[in-house]
Amino acid sequence: MPLSVVQSDAAIQRHTDHYFNRTKTVVQRFGDKQVTYAVFMRRPVLFTPRLMIDALETVAARRGVQFEIECRYKEGDWVGAGDPLVYITGSLAELVDLETLYLQRLGPACVAAYNAYSMCKDLPKVAFLAMDARHCAGAEMAEMMAYAASVGSNAAKAEVGAVGFVGNATDATAHYFGNAGGMGTMPHALIGYAGSTVRAAEMFHETFPDDPMTILVDYFGQEITDALAVCRRFPDLAAAGSLSVRLDTHGGRFVEGLDPQASYAVLERHVPKSTRQYRSEPELRWLVGTGVTAAAIYLMREELDQAGFEKVAIVASSGFGPAKCKVMASVNAPVDVIGTGSFLPERWDETYATADVIDYDGTKSVKVGREFLLRPAD
Numbered sequence: 001m002p003l004s005v006v007q008s009d010a011a012i013q014r015h016t017d018h019y020f021n022r023t024k025t026v027v028q029r030f031g032d033k034q035v036t037y038a039v040f041m042r043r044p045v046l047f048t049p050r051l052m053i054d055a056l057e058t059v060a061a062r063r064g065v066q067f068e069i070e071c072r073y074k075e076g077d078w079v080g081a082g083d084p085l086v087y088i089t090g091s092l093a094e095l096v097d098l099e100t101l102y103l104q105r106l107g108p109a110c111v112a113a114y115n116a117y118s119m120c121k122d123l124p125k126v127a128f129l130a131m132d133a134r135h136c137a138g139a140e141m142a143e144m145m146a147y148a149a150s151v152g153s154n155a156a157k158a159e160v161g162a163v164g165f166v167g168n169a170t171d172a173t174a175h176y177f178g179n180a181g182g183m184g185t186m187p188h189a190l191i192g193y194a195g196s197t198v199r200a201a202e203m204f205h206e207t208f209p210d211d212p213m214t215i216l217v218d219y220f221g222q223e224i225t226d227a228l229a230v231c232r233r234f235p236d237l238a239a240a241g242s243l244s245v246r247l248d249t250h251g252g253r254f255v256e257g258l259d260p261q262a263s264y265a266v267l268e269r270h271v272p273k274s275t276r277q278y279r280s281e282p283e284l285r286w287l288v289g290t291g292v293t294a295a296a297i298y299l300m301r302e303e304l305d306q307a308g309f310e311k312v313a314i315v316a317s318s319g320f321g322p323a324k325c326k327v328m329a330s331v332n333a334p335v336d337v338i339g340t341g342s343f344l345p346e347r348w349d350e351t352y353a354t355a356d357v358i359d360y361d362g363t364k365s366v367k368v369g370r371e372f373l374l375r376p377a378d
Contacts, residue, residue: 012059016100027093036089036359038366038373039103043081043350045110046117047073048151051144052105056088056098065094076113076155084373085110085353092357099355107353108141108345109148115343116152118322120162122329123338128153129183130168131317132341139172145344146173152343153177184214188248191219197226198233205234213237214244214315223247223256223296224303231309238309244337246315247292247300251285255296263288263295267331270298274331286327292318294333301334315339321346 013021027033053069060067068089073079085106088095120128130149136142146168153164167183168174174181186204194200201215213234217227227245237243249255258266267274267287274294275287287294297316304312313336320328321342328335345351358366358373366373 009063012097012101016097020097020099024093024097027096032091032093033361034089034359035092035095035357035361036087037095037099037355038084038358038370039086039088039106039353039355040082040084040373041079041107041110041353043111044114045079045085046113046152046155047071047075047077047079047085048109048113048148049086049106050075051109051147052086052102055105056102059098060090060094063094065091067095076117076151076158078155079110082372084375087358087375088355089359092360103353103355105144108348108351109144109151110353111345111351112145112148112343113152113155115322115345116149116165117155118152119320119325119338119340119343120153120156120164121160122322122326123335124156124160124162126335127163127337128165129315129337129339130165130177130341130343131184131339132344133168133170133173135341135344142170143173146170146176149343150176185211185246186214186216188216188219191216196220197222198229201230201233205237212242212244214246216248217245218247218249218255221253221256223249224300225256227300227312228303228307228309231304231307231312238312241311241313244313244315245300245304246317246339247296248317248339249290249292249296250318251289251291254290255292255299257299258293258295260288263293266295266298266302271331282323283327286324287331292316292320294328294331297328297333297335313337 049071056067056069070087072084072086079085130146132145133142136145149165156162157164165177167177167179169184170182186200191197191200194203197217197219204213215230217223220226231238234243264275297314300314315337316335317339319342320338320340356366356370356373364374
């Protein structure tokens with residue numbers, strides 16, 4: 001939660017569920033108790049607790065109280081559905097009005113981290129850029145999702161040696177990736193402003209002559225033609241590995257030079273068995289359909305290599321979530337970098353974290369059906 005919420009009780013009161021506020025008033029009237037909350041989620045996640053803990057500790061310090069926060073896992077650990085993530089012990093009067101706010105900071109981050117981890121694990125040789133900020137509901141969510149991507153990335157790095165997330169799009173959250181600022185070259189608007197893809201590249205290079213350059217090549221529907229034109233305009237950057245082309249073709253059309261038949265032919269040249277097994281409709285679309293597909297990436301790699309631009313990297317974006325990344329991995333698509341905001345949870349109801357009190361002044365008590373939340377020793 002933002003500091004603007006946690007730094008005053010009045011702000012907390014406005015942002016928390018009303019029945020928690022009323023319970024606080026009742027407890028203050030009839031006598032406080034020391035309680036323990038158990039927090040859990042209903043689906044597998046990666047444990048991503050730092051923002052929740054920071055918020056609880058900030059409130060505790062301001063109120064002059066202490067909360068005992070017992071994390072049952074380390075940051076980035078896999079946690080099964082229903083397993084308690086954390087136990088929080090303290091005054092009921094001081095904790096009851098915080099439940100809404102700390103759960104908001106835990107559940108979505110845990111699911112987004114799980115998604116980011118899955119993507120990095122499936123494509124361990126690919127670098128990822130977190131381009132989720134413009135899909136977030138404000139700065140609070142943007143911070144939570146950047147933190148989550150870094151946790152998922154670090155878990156995949158530790159487990160399989162993945163390259164993982166190397167940066168993100170905004171300065172505000174770049175520190176989660178060990179960077180001083182955000183990463184990115186240009187939006188489609190700059191191509192439209194310049195009037196041509198090559199001219200946009202020239203403008204960018206003149207303005208930022210020492211920076212590596214990634215060029216969007218789908219604006220005019222001439223991905224191959226414009227990619228090669230930019231490479232020929234900047235052969236030194238291409239030879240130095242400082243030039244990349246970004247495929248961001250939307251799902252309403254095929255990449256230049258492709259149609260269904262041509263897409264199948266491209267995959268037949270490189271991964272001939274990839275379409276001869278069962279594939280769901282979305283999987284086939286990501287392989288040989290419209291938009292940024294495996295066939296499109298293979299075709300771009302072919303054309304760049306044949307023209308002598310083997311060191312020019314391919315950046316792919318547009319709908320790259322866990323499922324699409326898994327399909328790309330299954331055919332060894334030659335993508336170097338993936339720009340994604342699609343690690344954000346697709347189903348928000350999966351992000352709900354739940355807290356239940358399991359102990360009142362040393363007496364074990366939890367609502368029927370939630371006995372699994374009790375500590376093993378209890």
